[in-house]
Amino acid sequence: MKRIFTLLFVLPLYFSFSQTARNIDAKNHCYLIPDSMIISGLTPGVEHRVTVVANGTISAPMQGLFFMYAEQGGEHKYNFVPIGSSFLFKPIAGFYQLAPIYVDWSTKNDNSGSMTVSVALSDKYYVKDSLTKLLLYFNENSGDFAYDSSGNSNNASNTGAVITDGRFGKARNYNGSSNWMLVQDANSLDITNQITVEMWVYPTERKMINLISKEGAYQFYIFDDGTFSLGVYSGYPWHQITSNQIVPLNQWSHLAGTFDNTTKKFQLFLNGMKIKDTIDVNASLTASSEPLYIGRNGSANVYHMKGMIDETRISNTTRSFSPITSVANFKNIVKSPAVFKLSQNFPNPFNPTTTINYDIVQRSPVRIVIYDEIGKEITTLVDGEKEPGSYSVQWNGRDKNNIPVSTGVYYYSVLTGQEVQTRKMLLLK
Known part of the structure; x- marks a missing residue:
């Protein structure tokens, strides 16, 4: 058909x-x-x-x-x-x-x-629509402002955050003590029905961080244990949802939180996956005349961001998300090798690093092991299942305890469920 x-x-x-x-x-x-x-x-x-x-x-x-x-x-x-x-x-x-x-x-x-x-x-993660109230790409190459792309002119003035390469184009890097960005109060940011706060973050220190703070309205923050939270304010105390999962350090993560003022439902998303939801009948979204801070708490001037923040969006709706897939998960489409093959390492002799190439004909468990001249196992380079294809792995001349080995002859073997091949190499220091 x-x-x-x-x-x-x-x-x-x-x-x-x-x-x-x-x-x-x-x-x-x-x-x-x-x-x-x-x-x-x-x-x-x-x-x-x-x-x-x-x-x-x-x-x-x-x-x-x-x-x-x-x-x-x-x-x-x-x-x-x-x-x-x-x-x-x-x-x-x-x-x-x-x-x-x-x-x-x-x-x-x-x-x-x-x-x-x-x-x-x-080449941008977020796309503007009619429900977008703040959209900062942070792609400016210079200047003291990050310009709002939502059409609402909610531009952010900068205090010390450094322009750097980010998740998408440029981002802002915060020093953890005296950097932040400020968006003046506006009617478009006084959201009282449904809200989604989302941003790309790269924290480098485990500490309390106010990512977004509009006092008397809503806050988005990371706790010092690595969990993150969205809170809304309708009189003390704040009502909030807090994740059970932590935001990893030294890598980019997409964080999002939503709240619906009619259903009273909170939701949290980490890299597009919904990780928690809850209903709090006492929670409520209210308007506030306070400005919006990025990277610190409001009037108290505490809980400063340490690390980078990239694309940031606030919307007057509860958005849905799907898992974010990166190119790191892509697989090769290659013609399967005709025969199982272990190539000679290159360079050989070497000091201290060499590359080993090998071909796998069919899906199977694969181990690559380094031995010394008397057959003692030095280290294992690969131990896991592989799809058919051509692969390479490096050995840095160290044993399984990360201790450099001495000059000499070594052997490397590739073992699958059906095949074993071994070759000799020489480490010269």
Whole structure:
């Protein structure tokens, strides 16, 4: 049966074409758009967000799409994307091919029809809509302000936070004691029905941090044990929801909190996953004439941010989220090697680091072990299951206790469920 796809690329790259998909894997019922899109002009090193929306008259239920991309002259990679969700990738070149693969796990003859797939490709994580009240990208290269992209002119003045490379483009780095940003009070920030506060954060110290503070209205903060919380104020005490999971140090995380003043329901999300919700019948959103602070508490001038903050959005709605998938989870699409192979390490002799390449024919457990001349096990480099493909691993000339080994002959073995191969190498200091 024919599968007709229309693929639309929007924001900021615009393409449109229609193709009849062809069967590329009858066993798994995969169908590929024959002509992939050539995308140029991407900014190397800047993370891009790809969002997928699909609708149409396919009679069988559709779980999602594989999106495949290939750098010019490079290997193909893919990621499975549930419909309505998104993934992130950071191009290392400005030229890419991007193509969807429709995967049908139902009976092949039951899914005739047509389908429209819309793909939004953007170098920013957030996109403005009518419910966005504050949207800071922090992409300024200089100056004392971060400019609001929501259309509400809620610009943030800066006190000491340093412009730096961020999660998407630029971000602001806070020193933990005397840096913050300030947004003056405005009607658009006096939200009294539904609210979502969300931001990308990179904390570098375990301490109490006020991420967003609008006294007398709402606050978003990280506790000194690493949990995070959204609170609303309608008279003392604050009413809040606090996570059971911690925000990791020294890496980017997306934090979001929502509150609905009608249902009295709080929700918290970490990297797109809902991790907690609760109902507090005594909680209420109220307006406040206080300014909004980023990176510190309000009038008390405490709980300063230590680390980086990137894209930040406040909305007059309770937004929903889907798990955030990074390019780190992409898998290689390569032709399976014909034979199991362990290559000679390079360089050889070496000091102190060398690379070992190996090919796996079928999915299997794999161990790579280093031995000395008398057969004593020095360290294990790989111990886990591998898909078919070509791999490489480095040895730094240290044992399992991270102690440098002496000059001499060493052996390395690759062991799978079916095969064992061993080669010799020489460490010269």
